[in-house]
Amino acid sequence: VKESDINKSSEEFRKYAHQFVDWMADYMKDIEQYPVKSQVEPRDIYDKIKNKIPTKSESLDNIFQDFKDLIIPGITHWQSPNYFAYFPANTSPPSILAEMLSATMGIQGMKWETSPASTELEEKMMEWLRDNMGIPKQWTGVIHDSASMATLVSIITAREVFSKYNINKEGFEGFTKFRVYCSEETHSSIEKGAKIAGIGQKNVIKITTNDRLELRHDLLLEQIKTDISNGYQPLCIIAAIGTTGTMSIDPLEDISNIAKEFKIWLHVDAAYAGSALFLPEYRYMIKGIKKADSFVFNPHKWLFTNFDCTAYFMKDKHAAINTFSILPEYLKTQTDGIVSNHCDWGIPLGRRFRSLKLWFVMRYYGLEGIQRKLRHHINLAIWLESKIIESSDFELLTPRGLNLVCFRYKPAGIKDEEKLNKLNEKLMHKLNASGSIYLTHTRVKGSFTLRMAIGQTNVEKSHIENAWILIKKAANK
Numbered sequence: 001v002k003e004s005d006i007n008k009s010s011e012e013f014r015k016y017a018h019q020f021v022d023w024m025a026d027y028m029k030d031i032e033q034y035p036v037k038s039q040v041e042p043r044d045i046y047d048k049i050k051n052k053i054p055t056k057s058e059s060l061d062n063i064f065q066d067f068k069d070l071i072i073p074g075i076t077h078w079q080s081p082n083y084f085a086y087f088p089a090n091t092s093p094p095s096i097l098a099e100m101l102s103a104t105m106g107i108q109g110m111k112w113e114t115s116p117a118s119t120e121l122e123e124k125m126m127e128w129l130r131d132n133m134g135i136p137k138q139w140t141g142v143i144h145d146s147a148s149m150a151t152l153v154s155i156i157t158a159r160e161v162f163s164k165y166n167i168n169k170e171g172f173e174g175f176t177k178f179r180v181y182c183s184e185e186t187h188s189s190i191e192k193g194a195k196i197a198g199i200g201q202k203n204v205i206k207i208t209t210n211d212r213l214e215l216r217h218d219l220l221l222e223q224i225k226t227d228i229s230n231g232y233q234p235l236c237i238i239a240a241i242g243t244t245g246t247m248s249i250d251p252l253e254d255i256s257n258i259a260k261e262f263k264i265w266l267h268v269d270a271a272y273a274g275s276a277l278f279l280p281e282y283r284y285m286i287k288g289i290k291k292a293d294s295f296v297f298n299p300h301k302w303l304f305t306n307f308d309c310t311a312y313f314m315k316d317k318h319a320a321i322n323t324f325s326i327l328p329e330y331l332k333t334q335t336d337g338i339v340s341n342h343c344d345w346g347i348p349l350g351r352r353f354r355s356l357k358l359w360f361v362m363r364y365y366g367l368e369g370i371q372r373k374l375r376h377h378i379n380l381a382i383w384l385e386s387k388i389i390e391s392s393d394f395e396l397l398t399p400r401g402l403n404l405v406c407f408r409y410k411p412a413g414i415k416d417e418e419k420l421n422k423l424n425e426k427l428m429h430k431l432n433a434s435g436s437i438y439l440t441h442t443r444v445k446g447s448f449t450l451r452m453a454i455g456q457t458n459v460e461k462s463h464i465e466n467a468w469i470l471i472k473k474a475a476n477k
């Protein structure tokens with residue numbers, strides 16, 4: 001490449017970057033004008049994309065135009081303050097700006113030497129999180145791409161610690177009767193992790209929950225004793241702090257005592273609710289954490305940091321390193337053994353520079369700003385909960401958990417459960433098809449349940465008031 005080419009491409013970049021940033025700022029400003037849930041039909045987008053790579057270079061003007069015309073209609077606008085579906089994947093201006101810088105440098109932080117700042121900022125950011133969330137000081141953190149990945153890493157580490165790192169070397173010989181325990185409400189990533197880790201889906205034992213949908217530790221204890229007497233090897237318990245369906249909180253302290261008594265690995269899945277640990281008044285949720293082995297939460301859900309960014313903390317980093325490290329000749333560096341090489345702490349070799357956006361976000365908002373936003377979201381959910389309690393036509397199906405409200409339409413006169421299920425399903429589809437708000441559902445003991453997760457970065461009282469009006473109107477129709 002001649003120097004003139006570099007100059008030319010940097011000037012072209014400058015021109016388009018300004019134009020794109022203008023579009024980005026407008027998108028943020030005008031986001032409520034888009035239908036929250038994409039209104040396209042299956043294959044609408046696919047059929048509009050050309051079948052072949054262009055032979056000749058195309059102008060960025062054309063590509064950008066197609067982005068606006070072809071891609072945007074197929075986007076569900078997760079950053080709309082009228083987005084209440086699943087859990088949010090919220091972002092924020094400082095996070096986006098950091099991602100722009102990260103993409104520009106295009107570094108790959110697999111080893112310390114491949115960009116020392118990436119590794120060392122990650123170490124520091126994990127400490128900032130740990131120390132502001134009530135995670136034990138002695139624990140070490142690392143960033144993964146998803147909670148699913150972190151849970152898989154935890155299960156595999158448990159397997160290796162149990163087998164004294166023999167399964168890695170020899171395969172499963174002698175270790176064929178592992179069992180993993182979680183509640184019937186825990187996330188599907190646990191089953192997926194157990195499948196991939198070679199434990200087998202049928203060895204994931206789902207413990208019945210109480211009426212608040214929390215794992216019953218008395219039944220867990222019983223199950224473990226029965227399994228041991230039948231020759232099984234209890235490997236790992238996964239406690240959910242904030243289940244995806246209804247935000248129930250498993251009793252970590254009781255579970256941790258069982259884990260300790262039977263020397264079972266304990267992993268804590270706080271993928272969503274973990275962010276609430278920034279608020280001291282919610283730290284009770286992880287009482288017992290000292291007796292656990294690992295903990296995961298997603299700043300990419302409710303901490304204003306765009307996907308992907310999963311924080312994984314572990315009591316003993318050496319267990320993970322012994323499980324995952326592998327050192328072929330071409331990866332040897334002169335600082336091995338002195339510094340952290342995060343490629344040895346998990347599955348992928350390559351690693352994005354994800355700590356940069358956490359650093360930007362935490363500095364931009366500050367601890368107080370983060371806490372203010374989290375409390376604000378919870379207060380909005382409290383407001384909606386009070387409206388549902390007041391209303392004679394709606395009911396809560398579980399007590400509100402943090403900023404998640406689970407409810408259904410239940411007009412006087414309709415008692416039949418199947419009818420109520422159908423009615424609520426129809427109501428949800430109608431609301432989502434309107435493009436004005438987007439919410440999703442779960443089932444609570446069989447009942448079709450609407451979920452509103454109120455955690456988008458910019459959600460305000462007016463959005464919740466408006467959503468409540470829309471829900472009542474659509475229900476009455």
Ligand SMILES: *Cc1c(COP(=O)(O)O)cnc(C)c1O
Pocket residue numbers: 087145146147148149187189240242243244269270271272298310
């Ligand atoms: C969202 C969620 C997950 C999965 O998170 P990913 O980062 O998408 O893998 C796991 N557990 C719980 C409780 C969740 O809410």
